[in-house]
Amino acid sequence: MTGYLPPGLKELFAPREPLPYAKPLDRDPRARRGPRLTGISQYIGLFEDPAIAASLPKPETLEQRRERVRAQRQVRARARARSRAKTEPRHTTDGGGT
Numbered sequence: 001m002t003g004y005l006p007p008g009l010k011e012l013f014a015p016r017e018p019l020p021y022a023k024p025l026d027r028d029p030r031a032r033r034g035p036r037l038t039g040i041s042q043y044i045g046l047f048e049d050p051a052i053a054a055s056l057p058k059p060e061t062l063e064q065r066r067e068r069v070r071a072q073r074q075v076r077a078r079a080r081a082r083s084r085a086k087t088e089p090r091h092t093t094d095g096g097g098t
Contacts, residue, residue, distance in 0.1 A: 005013075026032070060068070
């Protein structure tokens with residue numbers, strides 16, 4: 001596709017010279033190890049008091065939230081239906097009018 005471009009645009013797609021090799025500053029990267037990582041379980045006791053943690057409310061799970069919202073919607077729908085039934089006339093099928 002680039003064969004159809006004018007020379008000025010072809011230059012934009014031309015490959016560049018490879019980057020020069022730079023020696024690593026410290027050690028061979030293959031021989032280098034990262035920092036030693038340890039767990040934090042030994043420090044949990046410093047942050048959390050078990051007496052307070054037991055009294056905290058547990059967060060609502062997704063399933064519990066869905067069930068709560070579903071129940072609230074049903075209550076609102078029933079209330080809306082009751083108010084509509086009081087204000088709107090009933091529709092009958094006895095042929096009383098069309």
